[in-house]
Every structure is written in C-alpha cells, then in structure tokens.
Amino acid sequence: MEISAAGRLEVRITTADVGKRVSVRSLIEHEAPGEKFTDTVGVLTSWDKGVLLITRKGGESVRIAESALVAGKVVPSVPARRRGPAASYGELARVAARSWPPVESERLGEWELRAASGFTRRANSVLPLGDPGVPLDEALGAVRRWYAERGLPAYVQTATGADGTQELLCAELEKRGWVREVTAELWTAALAPVADRADPSGVVLSREADGAWLARYRRKAVGEVALRVLQGGPSVWFATVPGAVDGAPPAAIGRCAVDGRWAGFAAVEVDPALRRQGVGTAVMAALARRALDEGASAAWLQVEADNEGARALYAGMGFAAHHAYHHYRAPDADGTGSGR
Template identity: 80%
Template sequence: MEISAAGRLEVRITAADVGKRVSVRRLSEPGVTEAKFTDTVGVLTSWDNGVVVITRKSGESVRIAESSLVAGKVVPAAPARRRGPAASYEELAHVCARAWRPVESERLGEWELRAASGFTRRANSVLPLGDPGLPLDGALDVVRRWYGDRGLPAYVQTATGAEGTQELLCAELERRGWVREVTAEVWIGALAPVADRTEAAAGGVVLAREADGAWLARYQRKGVGEVARKVLGSGPSVWFASVPGEGAVPAAIGRCVVDGRWAGFAAVEVDPEQRRRGLATVVMAALARRALEEGASAAWLQVEADNTGARALYAGMGFGPHHAYHHYRGPEASTT
C-alpha cells in the first residue's frame, strides 16, 4: 500500500486512473471499533457517484464505496509467467481464434463477427480485438442486428487478467445490460514435457486428419452435424486422436491444432467408465509428439473454472493460467 513520508496510508489514485491496474485497501466493515481491511488488485474500470469499480483477473467486478478507501496506488501490470512460453494476449487470442473457425465471418472495423449456426459460443461470438470503427453503442447495435438476422443471440467474447485484455470493455458491456454467461481460462505450457509423459509411451493412439463417426460418437457436444464438422476440422493443421475401446466408440479422444510454434488441445474426452486410467494423458502425449514433429514448441488449452479434474491434470503437465475469457450475451431486443 502507498504510505506517505509521515507514515500514513494514502489514496493516490483518482478517476483519471480508470483503465490502469491498481491496488487498494478499504475498510471491510466501516464504523466498527476494531477496523478490518480488505485488499483488492485489478483494473480500475470506473469511478462514478462515489463508487469505485475494480475488475479482478477472474473478471469479477468489485464495487467499493469511495468513502471506505484508506489506501490505493497504481501498480505495474501483472508479472510475466516465470516458466513456459512467453505470450501476449493478442497473440494467443489470434491463435485460439484460428483453431476454431466459424463457417461465416464479417469484419466490423478490427472486430470479427463470427457465426456457425449456434455450434459453440466461440464460433458464434464477436472477437473484439482493436477498434470497431464506430462508437461502442453503434458497434453493439450492428452486432445485435447481425446476429438477429441469423436467428442467433448476440455474444461478445472478452478477456481479463493479462496485459492488453479488455476489462474496460467488460465494464461497458455490463453497464449496457450485457450478461456474462460463461467464464473459462486459457492455460499455456511447454509442449515437450507433454510429449515426454512416460506413462504414455505405450502408444495405442490412432491419429487422423478428420473426425470420423466413431470419434464424433465419443464427442460430448450436442447437435454435431455438418456445421460442427466444419468447425472441428478448421485450423492450420488439425489432428484427431482416438484410443480404441471395446466397442465401436473410442475409449478416449482428443483434438490438436498446430499453428506455428503453438499446439492447441481441445475435446479431450474419456469414457466415464475408464477415467483415472491415464487415457487423457495418453491422448495428449500422442498429439504433442505429432505437433513437435511439425515444429511446435508451446501449447495452449481452454479449461472451465469449475472443472477441477481437468485443471489438476493440466497443472500436472506443466500448464498454468494465462488469462480468463468470458462470453457476454446481449440484452433481448425490445418488443415495444
């Protein structure tokens, strides 16, 4: 916390610091004799009418009464990861987008409007990197019309928690009634340790360039039709992995997209009756070895915050969180 020369805590932030990363301390129970303090670190996203709003790395917005602040200062951006590949948010956002392409897209300035008949939010949401070329209200009007013309809800995909992410845009969407429906995280790590997993050395994984009917039968997404096949098959260099099961349906599957130095893992799924046998590791190791052969050295994947099993698996492989991403759904169009 910021301390003056006289040894007192001071609030050294103002409304002019909106958009900067800050650290503040506040009275958590104002008015009590024995004061208790709460510290909050994140991006200052607004300071209006005596209320300070700070957006944490997770995307959670914390509202703080200005009168309860006892200290505050601007702080440097979150420190870079000490292990694994270095990566900016913008680089990862483009890599992730290339690995999960829509069947239809259109530019709105530097934003990309994406649609795939409703198959996954990632393929049916706006990727708002840069300037849309219009004031925000006008851009969001275009977004809602574009998705409405296709019979789809309007979604905007945003990110928080890394340098260059979109905490301010999140705050502006929330002010306009957009609702955050889903939050997940992008994790990154070195690729070689995944390929070197000793328990995966036995092999037994079948790799293919296309998802066949057996692979799709194990895939848990609903509504897997022609559009889904196109999305799943999109990307610079796509590989599908299967571990044969006792019947026609594989015991485990996975998908990997190789894009330059990056290998992106997705759709790693295991027969519920065969979980905790290392099959997910077997699948990822086989895909990682193929990605290494194609020149990749870094890996990324997406995992939901409440998927504790997957998070433990990926952490054990050397992955760690880079940033959080969110899907905001637009308010329903007025019927009046």
C-alpha cells in the same frame, strides 16, 4: 500498499487512473472480529459518483466506496509470469480463433463477427480485438442486427487478467445490460514436457473426425457445420484410443490444432470408467509429439473455471492460467448458443 515517508498509508490513485491496474486497501463495512481491511487488485474500470469499480483477473467486479479507501496505487499491468511460454493476449486470442474457425465471418473495424449456426459460443461470437471503427453503442447495435439476421443470439467474447485484455469493455457491456454467461480460462505450457508425460503407443491419429471419434464427443448432434468447425484450422489432428471391444465408443479422444509455435488442445474426453488411469494424458502426449514434429514448441488449452478435475490434470502437466475469457450475451437474446 503505498506508504508515505512518514509511514502512513496513502491513496495515490485518482479518476485519471481509470483503465490502469491498481492495488487498493479499503475498510470492510461489516468486518468480522479481527478483520478491518480488505485488499483488491485489478483494473480500475470506473470511478463515478464516489464509487470505484475494479475488475479482478477472473472478471469479477468489485465495488468500493471512495470513502472506504485507505490506500491505493497503480501497479504494473502484468505481474511477472512464473511458468509457461511468454505470450501476449492478442497473440493467443488470434491463435485460439484460428483453431476454431467459424463458417462465416465479417469485419466491423478491428472486430470480427463470427457465426457457425450456433455451434459453440466461440464460433458464434464477436472477437473484439481493437477498435470497431464506430462508437460502442453503434457497434453493439450492428452486432445485434448481424446475429439477428442469422437467427442467433448476440455474443461478445472478452478477456480479463492479462496485458491488453478488455476489462473496460466488460464494464461497458455490463452497464448496458449484457449478461456474462460463461467464464473459462486459457492456460499455456511448454509443449515438450506434455509429449513426455505418457506412452502414446495405443493412440491412433487422424486428420478427420470419423464416426468412432464422434461417438465419444460430448456434443452428440454433429452436423455438417459442426464438422467444418471441428476440422477447420491451420493443421488439425484427431486422437482416438479404441474401445475395449469392437463397436464400442473410444476409450478417449482429443483434438489438436497446430499453428506456428502453438499447439492448441481441445475435446479431450475420456470414458468415465477409465478416468484417472492416464488415458487422457496419453492422448495429449500423442498429439503433442505430432505437434513437435510440425515445429510447435508451446501449448495452450481452454478449461472452465469450475472443472476441478481437468484443472488438476493440466496443472500436473505444467499448464498455468494465462487469462480468463467470457461470453457476454445481449440482454434480449434467448441464449440458444451453446458450449465454450
């Protein structure tokens, strides 16, 4: 907290600091015994009518009455990273978008409108990296019309928790009634240690998602559009660990898209009976070795905030969270899109 020369806590933020990362201490309205203050760190997304709105790294919004402020200051926009390769949000967002391409896209200023017949929200949402070139309400109206013409709900993909993320846009969407449906995180790591985690000798690599691979993939109804998304990207590899008997679904599968220095892992799925036996780690090791051969040096993946098993696995492989990302649905959409 900000402390004056006289040793007193001071509030050193004003409405002019909206959009900056701040740290504040405030009184707890109904405090428990021994608790009087609470600390909040995040982006100050609004300060209106005596109420501050602060968006934390994970995207949660905290409302604080101005009268409850005890101390506050502006803090560096990005805390020092302790693990993982250095990368900006913009770089990772573009790499992730290229790894999971839509079948149709259109530009709205610097925004990209993406559609793939509803196969996953990632391929059927707006990626708002920059200025749409028109006022926000006009842009959102154009977004809703574009998706309505395709029989799809309108989604906007945003991010929080890193330099250049979109806390202010999140706040504006929520103000307009857009509903946050999904929150996940993008994690990064050095690639070489992933390749060394297990013996990949039992893993088969292919350029195509064949029938065996799709038999393990959790989204069973995979049509032509879904295959175009799955097999799209700069350099895509599919990994399969064959089942124990002929004709059985694979023991495990995985997908990796190699793009310059980045290798993006997805669809790592293991037979429930074989989990915690290193099969998934072997899949990732095989894909990582192939990515290293193609010149990649860094890894990324996406994981849901509540998937504790996957988070523990990836943390053990050296991955750490870089930022959170969210999908906001237009208030009158029917939510027919599915998946991350």
